[in-house]
Amino acid sequence: xxAMGRRQRLDQVGEDPDYRFSLANxxxxxxxxxxxxxxxxxxxxxxxxxxxxxxxxxQEVIGVTLIVMAAATAFTSYIHWERSERxxxxxxxxxxxxxxxxxxxxxxxxxxxxxxxxxAEI
Numbered sequence: 001x002x003a004m005g006r007r008q009r010l011d012q013v014g015e016d017p018d019y020r021f022s023l024a025n026x027x028x029x030x031x032x033x034x035x036x037x038x039x040x041x042x043x044x045x046x047x048x049x050x051x052x053x054x055x056x057x058x059q060e061v062i063g064v065t066l067i068v069m070a071a072a073t074a075f076t077s078y079i080h081w082e083r084s085e086r087x088x089x090x091x092x093x094x095x096x097x098x099x100x101x102x103x104x105x106x107x108x109x110x111x112x113x114x115x116x117x118x119x120a121e122i
Contacts, residue, residue, distance in 0.1 A: 010082065010085055010086060010089065013086055013089045013090060014086075014088075014089030014090040014091065015089060015091075016089070017085075017088035017089055021088055022085065022088065025081060025084050025085055025088070026081070028081070028084075029077055029078065029080070029081035032073055032074075032077030032080075032099055033074060033077060035073055035103065036070045036071070036073040036074040036077065037070070039066050039067070039069050039070035039073060039103075040066070040067055040070035040071075042066050043062075043063045043064065043065070043066030043067035043069075043070060044063065044067070045063075046059055046062050046063035046066060047059055047060060047063035047064070053117045053118075053120065053121065054117075054120050054121050055117050055120050058113075058117040058120075061113065062110055062113060062114060062117070065106070065109075065110055065113075066110060069102075069103065069106045069107075069110075072102060072106075073099060073102070073103055076097075076098060076099050076102065077099050080095070080097045080098075080099060083095045
């Protein structure tokens, strides 16, 4: 009997989906993990390798924002992987992912901030 408030493990939900769909879901998850890793490395590089901007703490703002985005991307990509796997096992429509829009908006904001910081140098 299922405990109230606890979700069943994936291998105990529904039926096994076609393995090709599960593997495609896993490849998508791994692609987002690579994106998160790239954001993490970029954030560290901005903080530790770039020369200081004229605006105080500009590097830290950009770097920490990239690192936070990396953590959010890794976390939300796992949540999306699990929700998609559960939907496939139950024969439901696949859920929409918030990861693409989150990364796109976040990078747009960081790019605009970087432009401002670079133009302040001129």
